[in-house]
Amino acid sequence: MSLAIVLGAASAATVQYNFNITWVTANPDGLHPRPVIGINGQWPPPVLNVTRGDRIIANVYNGLGNQTTSLHWHGIFQNGTTHMDGAPAVTKCGIAPGGSFTYNFTVDQAGTYWYHSHTRGQYPDGMRQALIVTDPLNPYLGQYDEEKVVSLSDWYPDQMPGLLKRFISVTNPTGAEPVPNSALMNDTQNLTVSVYPGKTYLIRLVNVGAFASQRFWIEGHTMQIVEVDGVWTNPLEANMLYISAAQRYSVLVTMKNESTRNYPMMASMDTDLFDNVPTSLNYNVTGWLGYNDDAERAPAASIRTFDTADDMDLFPTDGLSLYPEPNHVITLDLSMDNLGNGANYAFFNKIIYISPKVPSLYTALSSGPAATDPTIYGRSTNAFIIEKGEIVDIVLNNDDTGKHPFHLHGHGFQVITRSADNAGHYNASDKHEFPPFVADNPGIWLFHCHLEWHMASGLAATMIEAPLPLQRSLVIPQNHYQACNEAGTPTGGNAAGNIENIYDLSGANISPTPLPEGFTARGIIAIVFSCLAAILGLVTIVWYGLAPISGQGSGSD
Numbered sequence: 001m002s003l004a005i006v007l008g009a010a011s012a013a014t015v016q017y018n019f020n021i022t023w024v025t026a027n028p029d030g031l032h033p034r035p036v037i038g039i040n041g042q043w044p045p046p047v048l049n050v051t052r053g054d055r056i057i058a059n060v061y062n063g064l065g066n067q068t069t070s071l072h073w074h075g076i077f078q079n080g081t082t083h084m085d086g087a088p089a090v091t092k093c094g095i096a097p098g099g100s101f102t103y104n105f106t107v108d109q110a111g112t113y114w115y116h117s118h119t120r121g122q123y124p125d126g127m128r129q130a131l132i133v134t135d136p137l138n139p140y141l142g143q144y145d146e147e148k149v150v151s152l153s154d155w156y157p158d159q160m161p162g163l164l165k166r167f168i169s170v171t172n173p174t175g176a177e178p179v180p181n182s183a184l185m186n187d188t189q190n191l192t193v194s195v196y197p198g199k200t201y202l203i204r205l206v207n208v209g210a211f212a213s214q215r216f217w218i219e220g221h222t223m224q225i226v227e228v229d230g231v232w233t234n235p236l237e238a239n240m241l242y243i244s245a246a247q248r249y250s251v252l253v254t255m256k257n258e259s260t261r262n263y264p265m266m267a268s269m270d271t272d273l274f275d276n277v278p279t280s281l282n283y284n285v286t287g288w289l290g291y292n293d294d295a296e297r298a299p300a301a302s303i304r305t306f307d308t309a310d311d312m313d314l315f316p317t318d319g320l321s322l323y324p325e326p327n328h329v330i331t332l333d334l335s336m337d338n339l340g341n342g343a344n345y346a347f348f349n350k351i352i353y354i355s356p357k358v359p360s361l362y363t364a365l366s367s368g369p370a371a372t373d374p375t376i377y378g379r380s381t382n383a384f385i386i387e388k389g390e391i392v393d394i395v396l397n398n399d400d401t402g403k404h405p406f407h408l409h410g411h412g413f414q415v416i417t418r419s420a421d422n423a424g425h426y427n428a429s430d431k432h433e434f435p436p437f438v439a440d441n442p443g444i445w446l447f448h449c450h451l452e453w454h455m456a457s458g459l460a461a462t463m464i465e466a467p468l469p470l471q472r473s474l475v476i477p478q479n480h481y482q483a484c485n486e487a488g489t490p491t492g493g494n495a496a497g498n499i500e501n502i503y504d505l506s507g508a509n510i511s512p513t514p515l516p517e518g519f520t521a522r523g524i525i526a527i528v529f530s531c532l533a534a535i536l537g538l539v540t541i542v543w544y545g546l547a548p549i550s551g552q553g554s555g556s557d
Contacts, residue, residue, distance in 0.1 A: 012055070013054050014057060015050050015054050016057045016059070017057070019061065020039065021039060021061065021064055021069050022040070023064060024037070024041060024043040026038075026043045026126070028187045029181060029182035030189065031181060034157060034158070035159065036125055037126040038126060047131075048130070049132045050134075051133070051135070051136070052107060053107070053108065054106070056104070056105055056107060057102065058071065058104075059100065062095040062097050063097075063098075068088070068095055068119055069117055069119050069127070070088050070101075070118045070119045071103060071116070072118035072409075073103070074114045074115060074246060075113040075114070075248070077108075077410055077411060078441075078443065080441075080473070082361060083477075084105040085409055085444075086103065086118050087118045087409065088119055088359070089359050090360050090445075090462065092359055092361070093480070093483050093487045093489040094483075094489070096486040099483055099487065100479070104477075109133060109230055110133045110134065111250070112132060112205075112249070113132070113230060114128060114131050120164070120456055121160040123210070124209075124452055128153075140252065144200040146199065146201055146202070147201070150185060150203060150204070151184075151185070152214040153183070153208045154180035154184070154212040155181055157181045168345070169342075170341060174344060175336055175345075176275035178211075178453070179275075179281065180209075181281075182285070183214065183267055183269050183284060191288070192262070192287065192290040197258055200255070202252055203252075203253055204249075205248065207243040207245050210245065210451070210452040211245060211451050212245070212274075213242060213270040214242075215242055215266075216240065216266065216267050217239060217241070218253060219265075219266070219300055220256070221256075221263060222237060222239060222253070224238075224251060224252040224253075225309060226252055228250075229247060229412070231412065232316065233314040234317055236309060238251070238309035239307065242306075242308040245450045245452075246450035255289070256291075259291040260291075260292065261295050262289060262291055262292060262296070262298070263289045264287070266285075266300050269283040272403070273451075326393040326436055327392070328387070329395060330392060330394050330395065330461075331395040331397070331426070332394060332447075333348065333425075334347070334348060334459065335347045336400050337515070338515050340513035341513075343512070344457070346400075346454045346457045349382070352458025353381060353448070354458070356495035356496075357495060357496055358489070358492065358496075358497050359484075359489070359491070360464065360495075361444045363376060363377055364471070366492040366493060371464075371467035371471065375503065376505075377495050378495025380495075380508070383461075383462045385464050385467070386464065388439055389438075390438075390439040391439075394408075394447065395426045405449065405450050406449055407450045408437065408446075410443050413436060414437070442466035442467075442473065443470065444463070444464055445463040447462075448460035458511070
């Protein structure tokens with residue numbers, strides 16, 4: 001440990017970025033040029049490379065002109081700096097057009113991460129990229145020659161605001177998510193990663209997509225998994241990986257001792273997630289390990305089945321033992337249903353997440369002893385109070401038919417087991433069927449589905465961790481309050497912005513009213529189509545009524 005401290009202090013540096021978030025035109029799949037969100041006039045945004053122990057200072061200016069924005073440092077725990085986590089309405093205010101915000105935090109982890117906008121539905125429009133944190137004490141140093149970064153993503157031809165408007169709508173009562181247009185690899189469909197025969201590479205894989213999980217494999221090569229989501233693992237051999245949205249892997253791959261051909265790297269979107277698969281959709285993307293610039297880049301061979309590695313077989317190199325029995329169990333029942341406006345939403349415990357008027361962190365800091373009462377954060381934030389030092393178990397029961405990748409801000413958790421399909425709700429007589437974490441990081445942390453469609457439709461909960469110690473230890477920088485003023489967001493009081501009476505939530509943001517008893521998604525579809533038919537009928541009648549009546553025979557005036 002002493003050696004680690006000495007090495008960390010010797011290598012630590014301050015890495016400063018000046019980001020102007022702007023619109024750029026791009027056409028990554030070669031099908032449709034469209035506006036995307038870039039940095040300093042460039043897209044894709046830059047891959048960020050820092051060393052464990054470095055301090056990141058990112059000065060962000062919103063040059064979009066028509067949207068607020070933000071940056072979230074995905075997977076970085078922000079120990080002691082919850083206000084730098086970057087989730088609007090949770091730990092900060094959004095950055096208004098023409099406004100600025102400074103992120104300032106120390107990275108005390110290592111591994112493969114990414115950064116992205118956490119503003120509603122925004123990162124699929126291009127504001128996402130890998131963040132790599134190297135480590136002088138990497139357990140695999142000396143076992144590879146070079147590192148490579150490969151991002152995977154899905155891509156939509158239309159911008160997200162319009163897609164979200166159509167997705168959360170009475171015209172889409174079943175909640176069918178928009179199907180992406182293409183799959184991308186390093187934001188292109190023509191990627192070649194140059195390699196040398198006989199060398200071993202650490203390939204860092206990041207799924208920065210909005211929706212689709214990706215199956216990834218390299219033809220003719222075997223991978224050794226050595227990291228998942230920032231945790232070094234014992235080597236596990238794999239021919240194919242299943243990488244959910246927001247998930248990251250690092251793999252060791254040794255090259256062949258010849259350079260007569262180039263080998264396809266394949267990523268294939270999991271179409272089981274899609275309500276329908278258009279016949280025109282190519283759900284695969286091919287890149288190549290480039291051994292020889294003069295050799296052809298042949299298409300990949302067809303495969304019959306997907307045989308992916310099981311991440312439940314991974315074990316961390318640090319040998320961390322299973323946490324003790326929990327002090328606190330949080331049960332979240334996941335469901336999808338319609339509300340009174342006819343649209344389909346996502347629920348935890350029959351509650352959809354709706355952003356409060358005051359960021360939850362500012363409510364915690366300004367409410368005194370009432371900060372330990374979940375009601376002041378608003379029912380629609382789905383808030384849970386956690387005491388410092390608790391062992392917390394999250395029991396997640398999926399009552400939806402789809403797959404959902406979940407992300408917890410501020411913490412890593414131990415995934416103990418995963419039940420079989422259709423196994424039903426957790427049985428309390430079974431032990432450790434859920435992911436525990438240690439409440440060792442006071443702050444406000446989201447737990448949410450990382451399918452952007454589901455996050456936008458409410459599939460999130462808020463962990464209010466040790467709010468009273470937080471009041472004593474945390475000072476918010478003045479420029480954070482300035483960003484709130486620029487965005488017109490209050491910075492004190494309860495979820496409704498009420499400072500005088502912390503328990504008066506009048507005027508708080510709330511979800512749409514419930515669907516009337518007896519209505520179903522099928523019934524809504526029938527009503528919508530009946531209304532459309534009626535409107536079409538009226539239009540037809542009016543059209544015929546206004547049409548000129550042609551005369552009979554050859555009479556004259």
